[in-house]
Amino acid sequence: MKSLKFYKSTIVGTAILALSAASFAAGAPTLAYVNKPDSHTAAFIKGKEPVKIASVDVDLKTSSKVLFQFTSGIADENSKGCPCSVRAFVTMDGQAPRPVKRVNVASPAVQEVDKYEHDRQNLDGSTVFETPKGKHTFTLTFQKMDGDTDEIEVFYPNVQAIAFPN
16 A cells, blocks of 8 residues: 555646646747758849748747758859859848858869869758747848859758747
């Protein structure tokens, strides 16, 4: 036969777990994402204007820290007019773009010297926003900073916005 002390500790432990689970659920992260897993070109970067890659919306019940992260591949199939430099920017609610990462792509030496078919680079990054309660839109754009090609392709863009309540 189990003691009364055992039953009391079990009841207290169960109550603590139930309260912890309820408070965790109230502060659970919010997730918004866009995945484009097919191998076809998702976007072309032409000229020097920013190109919208993806947007996600989050509706926050409380002020939060929002982790915005993205992965993608970029390539120029012929490297004519390159090497090129491409920068990734993230905006929240149409505010000033935040530069997150810059990479070089389509170096002629990759095809001419190294004999690779294409120079492919990853363009990945993350940043955190302090975000008030309410609905917010986060937008990822890529912009060619240097080079003269109009054939930079974006593959496999994946975007996530994860809100962690304050």
